[in-house]
Amino acid sequence: MSVERSLRExxxxxxxxxxxxEAFRLFREQGYAETTVEQIAAAAEVSxxxxxxxxxxxxxxxxxxxxxxxxxxxxxxxxRGQHPIAAFRNAMSAVFAEMDPEEFAxxxxxxxxxxxxxxxxxxIGQEYHRSIGFAAELMAxxxxxSPEDFEVRVTAGAMIGGVLAVMTTTPMNTETLTDALAFLxxxxxxxxxxxxxxx
Numbered sequence: 135m136s137v138e139r140s141l142r143e144x145x146x147x148x149x150x151x152x153x154x155x156e157a158f159r160l161f162r163e164q165g166y167a168e169t170t171v172e173q174i175a176a177a178a179e180v181s182x183x184x185x186x187x188x189x190x191x192x193x194x195x196x197x198x199x200x201x202x203x204x205x206x207x208x209x210x211x212x213x214r215g216q217h218p219i220a221a222f223r224n225a226m227s228a229v230f231a232e233m234d235p236e237e238f239a240x241x242x243x244x245x246x247x248x249x250x251x252x253x254x255x256x257x258i259g260q261e262y263h264r265s266i267g268f269a270a271e272l273m274a275x276x277x278x279x280s281p282e283d284f285e286v287r288v289t290a291g292a293m294i295g296g297v298l299a300v301m302t303t304t305p306m307n308t309e310t311l312t313d314a315l316a317f318l319x320x321x322x323x324x325x326x327x328x329x330x331x332x333x
Contacts, residue, residue, distance in 0.1 A: 150188045153178045157195055158243055166196075166251045193257055196247050202268060204229045209272045218273050218289060223315035230308045238306065245305035258298070265294045292318055 156177035160169040171192055175185045189195040208225035216224070233241070248254055248261065267281070269290035274281040281287075296314045304310050317328040 149178075149180060149184070153180065153185060153188055154195060155240070157192075158240065158247075161247060162243070166192075166247060167253055193254060196244060196251075196254060197257055197261055199265075201229060201241065204232070205268075206272060209276055212276065214276070217319055218277060219293060219315055219319040221276055222269070222273065222293060223312055223319065226315070227308070227312060242306035245301055249302045249305060262294060262298060265298070266290050269294050 153174065157169070157174040160173055160177060169192070171185055172182055174192070174195075175182045178185070189198065205225060208228045209221060211228070212221040212225055230238075248258065266287070267290075270281040270286050273279075273290055274283065274286050277286065279286055293315060296318050297311055300307070300310045300314045313328050317323070320328060
């Protein structure tokens with residue numbers, strides 16, 4: 135990559151981040167529904183057309199998950215031979231450990247919006263479908279199988295369903311998310327639940 139292209143890419147990433155940071159600030163201050171794309175663009179010092187080059191809609195600005203590339207890299211770094219849910223859980227823990235407090239707070243707010251704002255609830259199904267596809271791709275790569283493999287799809291669906299189920303009430307609670315995956319990995323042991331081990 136040339137120096138000029140590298141600078142251009144960094145500038146684009148800064149602009150994208152500024153748009154999101156300013157949008158989330160406005161959402162906190164005046165509410166999601168009350169915030170317009172024009173207000174976000176003005177706060178980020180870009181034009182509305184520039185906003186739409188980065189995000190096709192205000193909804194998509196919230197839906198976009200910046201942790202996907204980090205999860206991809208973290209799962210690829212996991213040693214083979216683990217139960218796939220354990221590998222996924224360990225990768226998730228590694229990603230959380232690398233996040234700085236600002237990134238963590240941003241992601242917590244994003245998830246809080248996604249699951250708490252009535253205007254965004256209809257998008258949860260879209261996010262669920264996207265997340266299953268993404269998890270299946272990661273798991274298939276880890277296992278050396280097809281993303282369409284029956285066991286891969288079922289496991290991805292169970293993982294994402296479990297994660298989304300707890301995130302609706304406790305966004306970005308790392309202990310709860312880790313426990314949810316551990317509970318699935320152990321085969322849903324209702325007679326000896328994972329959280330009882332903490333007692």
